[in-house]
Amino acid sequence: MWEGFAVDGLRFEGGRVTGIEGEAKGGGRREAAAAVVVGADGKHSTVARAVRAREYRTRPSTSGALYGYFEGLELTGGEMYPRPDRLAGVWPTNDGLAVVYLGVPRAQFDAARRRGIPASLDGCGDLGERVAAARPAEHVRGTVDLPNTFRVPYGPGWALAGDAGLVMDPITGQGIGNALRDAEALAEALAAGLGGAARLPAALRAYHRGRDRERRAMYRITTGMAAFRPDRFGALLYRAIAGDPAEVTRFLGAISGAVPPRDYFNPVNLLGTVTGWRPTPRAA
Numbered sequence: 001m002w003e004g005f006a007v008d009g010l011r012f013e014g015g016r017v018t019g020i021e022g023e024a025k026g027g028g029r030r031e032a033a034a035a036v037v038v039g040a041d042g043k044h045s046t047v048a049r050a051v052r053a054r055e056y057r058t059r060p061s062t063s064g065a066l067y068g069y070f071e072g073l074e075l076t077g078g079e080m081y082p083r084p085d086r087l088a089g090v091w092p093t094n095d096g097l098a099v100v101y102l103g104v105p106r107a108q109f110d111a112a113r114r115r116g117i118p119a120s121l122d123g124c125g126d127l128g129e130r131v132a133a134a135r136p137a138e139h140v141r142g143t144v145d146l147p148n149t150f151r152v153p154y155g156p157g158w159a160l161a162g163d164a165g166l167v168m169d170p171i172t173g174q175g176i177g178n179a180l181r182d183a184e185a186l187a188e189a190l191a192a193g194l195g196g197a198a199r200l201p202a203a204l205r206a207y208h209r210g211r212d213r214e215r216r217a218m219y220r221i222t223t224g225m226a227a228f229r230p231d232r233f234g235a236l237l238y239r240a241i242a243g244d245p246a247e248v249t250r251f252l253g254a255i256s257g258a259v260p261p262r263d264y265f266n267p268v269n270l271l272g273t274v275t276g277w278r279p280t281p282r283a284a
Contacts, residue, residue: 005030010037010050010158017051017157036190036200037158040179045164048151053160057219059148063226064109065170066102066117068140073098074130078252081124082238085228086112087171088124090131097137103171105228106144113142146170148223153186153211154204161186166211168219169226177257178215185210218261233274240274247273 004025011019011031019033039047047053073090075098081088087103102120104112112120117140121128146169153165162179189207193200224231241247254264263269272278 002030007041007046010047015156017155035157035194038161038186038190039158039164040161040183041164043145043147043163043167045160047158048160048164051155051158053151053153053155053165055149055151057150059223061144061146061148061169062106062223063103063146063169063171063228064106064112064142064144065146066104066109066112066120066140066142067099068117069093069097069099069137070131070134071097071137073100073134079127080252080255081121081127082225082234083123084230086120087225088121088127089173090127098134100131101170101173103169103226109142109144116140146226148219148226150212150219153182153208159186159190159204159207166215166219168222171226172218172222172255174215174218174222174257181214181257182211214260217265218257221261221265233270236274237270 002024005022007020007022009021010017011021011033017034017037019031020037021029021031024030037047039045041047045053075090075092078091079089085105085108087101089101090098091101092098100117102112102117104120118128118132121131148168149166151160151165153160161182163175165182166178168174185207189203190200192198193203237251241251250259250264253259254261268279
């Protein structure tokens with residue numbers, strides 16, 4: 001393992017990726033050969049750019065995000081506050097810290113950054129007061145660089161995982177979960193393809209199809225939420241589940257990916273959650 005090594009290009013032979021090249025810490029060029037180069041290098045992936053990975057289902061960035069870590073924040077669990085002009089969330093993390101996230105329409109990002117997170121949480125219960133009373137553990141980060149796109153995640157001698165292959169607005173917090181699921185699925189595909197249990201192109205095609213099938217529903221939900229369009233049904237859903245801890249847990253599970261989004265956000269389940277109606281089981 002090379003620590004402090006910055007990859008800045010790929011090696012090609014006959015249209016196939018055969019390795020990497022870059023700059024070592026302290027100076028000096030290095031190269032390394034590889035049967036497959038995996039780009040797990042984020043939304044601005046060097047690997048994806050070098051191989052010109054095709055993009056599809058691209059949606060424009062419509063929101064801005066602010067987040068920061070706070071110490072001493074009074075909290076008993078994760079909290080979410082969906083509002084017409086923002087979405088706030090707070091979650092306990094490690095070492096007694098909590099992360100506070102604020103998503104706003106892109107046009108309102110500069111104003112929210114000037115106001116700061118605590119002042120921008122008005123209308124979110126007493127969350128703003130609790131955040132103001134907590135101690136910032138570091139400076140608040142913010143960005144409007146929030147692309148939404150799928151990339152073809154494999155080709156001759158290369159593959160992509162995590163945000164390098166599929167990136168979406170962080171308003172639903174999918175990034176790390178998607179990265180871990182991709183890592184597992186891609187590792188299985190590479191093990192089968194390089195180990196002889198399957199042909200590598202077929203194994204990588206299956207990885208691609210499985211990724212898209214699993215993420216399509218959450219991608220639609222995420223880009224819809226990030227657009228901050230009027231959502232009367234969403235408002236009804238939030239009111240319907242607010243007093244039901246078990247249903248809130250299922251909803252948060254669907255947002256986090258612990259519950260398959262296509263199971264929770266399908267029309268029949270959503271209608272039943274809001275109205276209490278459930279289809280009558282068919283007689284055997």
